Amino acid sequence: MLERNRRLSSMMLAITVVSAGTLTTSLQAQAAEKKGAKSKPAEKAAPKGKTNPEAFALLKEGIRLSGEGKGQEAEAKFNEAIKLHPGYARAYANRSNIHMMRKHYHRAIADCDKALSLDDKLGMAYINRSWAELALGQVQKALDDASKGIELEPKMAIAYVNRSHAYNRLGKTKEALADANKALELSPNLAVALVNRAHTYVLEGDYKKAIEDCDKAIELSPHMARAYVNRGRALRCLGHYEKAIVDLDKAITIDSSLASAYYNRAEAYEKLYKADMAEAKKLGFSAAEEGKDKAQ
Numbered sequence: 001m002l003e004r005n006r007r008l009s010s011m012m013l014a015i016t017v018v019s020a021g022t023l024t025t026s027l028q029a030q031a032a033e034k035k036g037a038k039s040k041p042a043e044k045a046a047p048k049g050k051t052n053p054e055a056f057a058l059l060k061e062g063i064r065l066s067g068e069g070k071g072q073e074a075e076a077k078f079n080e081a082i083k084l085h086p087g088y089a090r091a092y093a094n095r096s097n098i099h100m101m102r103k104h105y106h107r108a109i110a111d112c113d114k115a116l117s118l119d120d121k122l123g124m125a126y127i128n129r130s131w132a133e134l135a136l137g138q139v140q141k142a143l144d145d146a147s148k149g150i151e152l153e154p155k156m157a158i159a160y161v162n163r164s165h166a167y168n169r170l171g172k173t174k175e176a177l178a179d180a181n182k183a184l185e186l187s188p189n190l191a192v193a194l195v196n197r198a199h200t201y202v203l204e205g206d207y208k209k210a211i212e213d214c215d216k217a218i219e220l221s222p223h224m225a226r227a228y229v230n231r232g233r234a235l236r237c238l239g240h241y242e243k244a245i246v247d248l249d250k251a252i253t254i255d256s257s258l259a260s261a262y263y264n265r266a267e268a269y270e271k272l273y274k275a276d277m278a279e280a281k282k283l284g285f286s287a288a289e290e291g292k293d294k295a296q
């Protein structure tokens with residue numbers, strides 16, 4: 001179960017959770033803070049006259065459970081908070097993270113829509129919705145929502161990560177790099193920001209920098225599949241096919257749904273095949289002399 005939770009965490013762009021009075025960082029950012037980044041208080045007192053105190057307590061407990069990777073238990077707490085206080089926007093915003101962990105993207109968007117219908121100034125709802133929209137390939141919508149999230153929460157690193165990812169998808173690497181750098185300025189040990197910047201470096205052909213960012217991301221978050229994909233892709237582009245295959249195998253072991261890992265591994269195998277066939281021909285290999293395999 002622990003390994004399953006770790007793998008779920010590695011699949012998502014980031015799990016960003018919202019408290020009743022302030023915003024917590026992503027799970028990766030929390031880990032970074034333990035390694036030396038300055039931490040912020042995770043909670044403030046519930047606003048008097050606005051939030052049901054019991055619902056606020058349930059939200060805090062759900063946030064704690066979510067941070068421990070206990071999605072089912074966290075969802076139960078958010079559901080209870082919503083039952084007690086149906087107009088609790090932050091509970092819906094937090095529950096959207098659980099849906100994202102399970103890849104229930106439409107449900108995540110529905111919860112963000114509900115949160116924003118209750119509080120259209122809730123920055124994290126825009127940020128979470130952009131995350132789900134990216135997963136669904138709705139890139140322009142994701143870009144717009146991430147930009148709105150940045151407008152409302154300019155110090156929230158994950159918002160820049162999401163927008164950086166959208167810019168990469170649109171081929172706007174200059175803007176993507178600027179946002180990735182801003183995310184890392186705000187949270188230097190945010191692994192998902194390093195992975196996004198590595199993706200940008202790959203697109204720009206700066207493979208060595210991509211590998212450096214992936215190395216650090218893997219050190220911070222060893223179960224982040226996309227870090228291995230990006231490093232594998234960079235290694236493939238540099239002609240280090242065997243090393244690339246090792247990384248891409250690792251990525252697939254962590255997350256077997258990553259199509260880019262299979263594609264890059266196939267590309268690496270094809271390059272090795274061509275190189276080996278050329279070497280065999282150079283050494284005078286003859287298929288006729290070798291004979292047919294029995295399996296054929």
